[in-house]
Amino acid sequence: MKTNSRAGEKIAKLLIWSTALFVLVVLVAISAYILIKGLPRINWHFLTEIPRNMGRSGGVASTIVGTLLVTAVAIIIAMPFGIGTAFYLAEYTKESMITRIIRFSAESLAGIPSIVYGLFGFIFFVIYLNLGWSILSGGLTLAIMILPTIIRTSEEAILSVPKVYREVSFSLGGTKWQTIIKAVFPSAIRGITNGIILSVGRSVAETAAVIYTAGSALRMPVSLFSPTRTMAVHFYILAREGISLENAYGTAALLIILIFLINVVANMLVNRFIAKGR
Amino acid sequence: MGSVERFSHLLTRSAKRKQDFRSIFSRSEKIQQFNIQHSAFSTAVKDRLRGRLAVWLRVALAVGMCFSLALLGGCGRPKTGVIIAGSTSVQPYAEVLVEGYAVLYHDDAIDVQGGGSSAGIAAAESGTADIGMSSRDLNEKERELWFVEIAKDGLAVIINPNNPLTDLTINQIRDIYSTKISNWSELGGSPAKIHIIAREEGSGTRSAFESLVMGEAEISPKAIVQDSNGAVRQLVADDKNSIGFISLGLVDQTVKALTLDGIVPNRENVINGTYSLFRPFLFVAGKEPVGAVKQFIDFTLSPNGQKLLEHEGLISSAIEGIENEEI
């Protein structure tokens, strides 16, 4: 009996270790492949010139700007609405049927495929509201897409703040508003920022919702009404149509680095913030 | 991915609660506690909110309607340049034209977009695009729009370079795509299932292929569908059992273009009419073009523009003089 279980344990351990290593290898292989092929392509020219000849030559400057602008529009719109809604749901309402429905809807909408948001954005913003293919259309679509996520993660963060904080604030004579700002918000900010970082990452990597709303124009955008191509869309088009694999890899590598930087920098900022507050 | 954080919170919270707070109130009870303690404050707020609800709803609705109306009718959308959208076959040539136009007229405010011929025509009709690109003839309803042919493009049927075949008849191609013929051995090659590759339904290239080759027969629903010429070419280049159709101008050494009934697919044969697979490239507009749009279209039809297109592999259609000279 003992030797059986011993052998069983050894086999299980082997299986687990090999699976984990296999996963590690696969995941590293994917990112390493892109980075190895793409990093050499990135240089000053690549970053500052716009694509020429459908992307065969030139750089990706306009796509970088496009990505940043579309994401910025999305975040600037979604942040106040999302966090505000979360505070309202968490602080100003009682647990009731309505809040449960709202929470469930937000949860479901957070899971809707991005292509459905793209379809909605295309028909509603591009055609119906006549915004055309533009940064505005793309940003608004993305804002709606990340809104449920921001609401849910912010609400979770706010609700995890121990009741004691609020009790103490109230007992000291603080009003609801002061309690929220001074007692709840600083504790919840970590979770809220996490949700925002997640959403930013998702927006930057998004293709399906953006390609039909922000368009795929190669020029440097001149206003929020300009059509533009984000890096993810540019990569998709270059790779798909075989226009320039080199530039595709370069774009992908740049994209991965950007997402990595967003994660790192945002975490650093939050740490700084919190360290300061304490 | 936010769900990860959410679930970890959910789980750690409930786990902690189970361990330590078994006897302490549930969340709703706690909130009730609050409300009891601060009832005066909260009921005042709640009453105010409830009372205001009707008012605020009306305000919000009104604001929302104003906003959308303003965007819809009133100010419209500030122009950022000419927008050209549509066929992915025409797109690379349109880009070349834009670059040429920019050099000549010092005006580069033109954006080119893909999406497919039908999408381009729809965009031109709705005004989303100033010019729609189409790589097929327009149907009855679409002919009501303003349009002009800017060039002709051949359609090449391609196979993998390692495929020994070199020639097929149109009937054979039709049978392949309707899966009447499903194995390369039926055509004299080594036994292997034929992988048919087609374009998506809204593609002008596909429509052209359907009317020129398929006729009444349908492309099999089993066909692999790709959404651009480049993707089809790449696939055929990789898969030795595949067959596909792309723009003649895009054929390169990674694929082999079949001869049709012995006719080699090239510009000369399209011009002299022996190679029958070709389709028009059209610019479509919702209304008679004016201003910058008109200037660009005029450039496209001018000798300069046509020379650019010819240089890229298209067959000029605008000026007869050029055609005769080239031959």
Added chain:
Amino acid sequence: MKKFKEKLSGRIFFIFALSSISVLALITVFIIVKGAPIIAKVGFFNFVFGMKWSPSQGEFGIFPMIIGSVSVTLGAAALGVPIGICCSIFLAEFAPAKMREFFRPAIQLLAGIPSVVYGFWGLLFIVPFIRNFFGGPGLSILAGAIILAIMTLPTIISISEVSLLALPRQYKEGALALGLNHWQTIWSVLLPAAKSGIVAAVILGIGRAVGETMAVIMVLGNAVAVPLSILDPVRTLTTNIGIEMGYASGEHQQALFATGIVLFVIIMLLNSFAQYITRKR
């Protein structure tokens, strides 16, 4: 003044909440309003179970795409769930601390790689691999399942790991005290105890797989016929919308919105199931 600030802040939050909720409601209503007419016209059963999708001929049966979505997702689950759970066990129980520090952020980072990059990588490596070793065009259910499995691994691994770590230490200590060895503890005590969290993780992963578009549009082949083997090309509900979105108009467009409704319903069902499982502990 204080009171004014109170009222104002309360109202501002309320406006934000109202606007957000109305926007989210707008989307839901819009999709339903745009999609319902075609379902009414064609008939619910004809739409959902119809075998032929040919918009140019007025045929709007999405069953081939449902089979596509289901088969690709099930394939991804069949590959991803065992591997994911194994990895989460690894992280929770076996990994030395240093390795954990490295492994966990690595997985988080990989969740951030754009789906189009995964799709392209699949096109470069998985598709030719399948074509050369298994036959068929390579663009297939199998290719999609493999790519989706890789993409949902981070979700499954992270949440399962958290569930395992959230278990009270008494479970493990008790089991070990009773004489079970490490593996037996995991298999007979920890896994069953963390079951609800793990199931939730799997369901979330499946939800992500169902919603994926760009990665699979490159490797699935997008044929509209019902697949007969996992080596056949196939189209999912999402890729169908993606491919035809640009030019659909009239009834065709309505049919795409109706597909959106179907996806909506599927996600809602998956979410309710996940919530039910996690609540019921």
